[in-house]
Amino acid sequence: MDGRWLNDDEQRTWRSFLMATRLLFDQLERDLKEESDLSFAYYEILTRLSEAPGRSMRMATLAAACVFDRSRLSHAVDRLVREGWVRRVPVGQDGRGQLAELTDDGMAVVRRAAPHHIERVRTLIFDRLTPDQQRVLAEISEIVATGITDPIRLTRMGWPEAELSGPAAPGPPGPARTAR
Amino acid sequence: MDGRWLNDDEQRTWRSFLMATRLLFDQLERDLKEESDLSFAYYEILTRLSEAPGRSMRMATLAAACVFDRSRLSHAVDRLVREGWVRRVPVGQDGRGQLAELTDDGMAVVRRAAPHHIERVRTLIFDRLTPDQQRVLAEISEIVATGITDPIRLTRMGWPEAELSGPAAPGPPGPARTAR
DNA sequence: CCCGTATTGCTGAATTTTCAACTACATACC
DNA sequence: GGTATGTAGTTGAAAATTCAGCAATACGGG
Numbered sequence: 004m005d006g007r008w009l010n011d012d013e014q015r016t017w018r019s020f021l022m023a024t025r026l027l028f029d030q031l032e033r034d035l036k037e038e039s040d041l042s043f044a045y046y047e048i049l050t051r052l053s054e055a056p057g058r059s060m061r062m063a064t065l066a067a068a069c070v071f072d073r074s075r076l077s078h079a080v081d082r083l084v085r086e087g088w089v090r091r092v093p094v095g096q097d098g099r100g101q102l103a104e105l106t107d108d109g110m111a112v113v114r115r116a117a118p119h120h121i122e123r124v125r126t127l128i129f130d131r132l133t134p135d136q137q138r139v140l141a142e143i144s145e146i147v148a149t150g151i152t153d154p155i156r157l158t159r160m161g162w163p164e165a166e167l168s169g170p171a172a173p174g175p176p177g178p179a180r181t182a183r
Numbered sequence: 184m185d186g187r188w189l190n191d192d193e194q195r196t197w198r199s200f201l202m203a204t205r206l207l208f209d210q211l212e213r214d215l216k217e218e219s220d221l222s223f224a225y226y227e228i229l230t231r232l233s234e235a236p237g238r239s240m241r242m243a244t245l246a247a248a249c250v251f252d253r254s255r256l257s258h259a260v261d262r263l264v265r266e267g268w269v270r271r272v273p274v275g276q277d278g279r280g281q282l283a284e285l286t287d288d289g290m291a292v293v294r295r296a297a298p299h300h301i302e303r304v305r306t307l308i309f310d311r312l313t314p315d316q317q318r319v320l321a322e323i324s325e326i327v328a329t330g331i332t333d334p335i336r337l338t339r340m341g342w343p344e345a346e347l348s349g350p351a352a353p354g355p356p357g358p359a360r361t362a363r
Numbered sequence: 364c365c366c367g368t369a370t371t372g373c374t375g376a377a378t379t380t381t382c383a384a385c386t387a388c389a390t391a392c393c
Numbered sequence: 394g395g396t397a398t399g400t401a402g403t404t405g406a407a408a409a410t411t412c413a414g415c416a417a418t419a420c421g422g423g
Contacts, residue, residue, distance in 0.1 A: 023324035025250040026331040070205040139319040144203035151206040
């Protein structure tokens with residue numbers, strides 16, 4: 004199972020990467036909090052909605068976009084609804100579905116918060132990287148993301164133990180866990 | 184203050200990076216949980232301690248290494264102590280200091296968890312990147328981390344409002360907030 | 364139409380993290 | 394010695410996130 008360790012370079016790179024991403028995200032979170040009193044999570048939800056057609060998205064889609072699990076998104080949206088920034092709208096066709104829709108107040112919040120945040124992203128990252136480094140960063144991100152892809156965090160949600168580990172039932176056992 | 188937006192490439196890269204890091208860390212967290220019933224945070228604390236001389240570190244140093252704020256580390260160590268994996272030891276010279284020290288049980292936990300985890304890191308990242316990409320990843324991480332550097336999260340902790348924003352007192356106003 | 368299974372989203376409790384304040388010790392200066 | 398200020402670490406409550414399970418709906422096949 005094991006045996007394939009990391010060599011020194013890899014070890015250093017990994018640690019460095021861990022530290023960098025944390026410092027970065029922590030800093031962004033702090034900035035966002037100070038400037039706009041928003042958490043990164045909420046900011047992202049609002050932003051995604053603001054970009055979506057009709058300023059609204061299916062919960063599952065939104066969850067996938069933000070890389071949240073369903074539960075987390077539900078709770079978060081609860082909060083945003085309480086705040087008056089988001090509204091829940093039943094979706095037409097699918098009786099199970101809910102649409103999260105950005106309110107005007109919510110839109111205002113995004114518009115107010117975005118410029119600072121983006122400026123910070125620019126300052127903390129893009130301004131410091133050469134075009135080449137930016138290009139490779141994009142490559143790497145693409146590669147890493149593609150390798151994982153469990154958009155709505157299926158394996159994490161409530162599949163009864165049996166479904167996940169049971170002696171592979173006839174046919175493709177579970178839901179689209181393998182597919183993408 | 185604003186005005187400097189992100190161009191399309193940058194925008195794409197940023198989104199891609201966000202998604203990649205989240206998918207990655209989520210996946211690692213899940214693996215760690217499944218294989219060893221550990222959170223990434225706890226795993227990291229234990230690992231750092233296991234590598235430290237005497238299997239122990241000052242709380243502040245450990246916090247800086249893990250990029251935790253002091254409070255978070257305190258609570259986390261509480262938990263690890265309850266679990267019997269870490270012990271708190273007063274440090275000799277400085278009467279305020281505490282040393283977090285890994286117990287034998289804690290060491291055993293690390294040893295059991297590490298191989299799987301490292302294998303996953305290898306599979307999810309290093310195996311998929313070319314040497315060149317790895318090199319650039321290291322560069323980028325270095326650059327980004329260096330730009331931020333607020334190791335023990337000073338600005339976040341409990342400085343009374345006055346200290347932080349007040350009309351700069353005579354001499355260097357606060358603690359080493361500016362220095363590094 | 365009915366059944367079994369998949370999907371969507373939510374809920375409540377447990378755990379973790381954040382936030383603000385506080386205690387105790389150290390240090391520098393008079 | 395006494396005072397002012399900085400530093401290390403903790404604490405308790407609030408907020409966020411995870412975890413496990415549930416209810417309602419959709420969908421495919423008999």
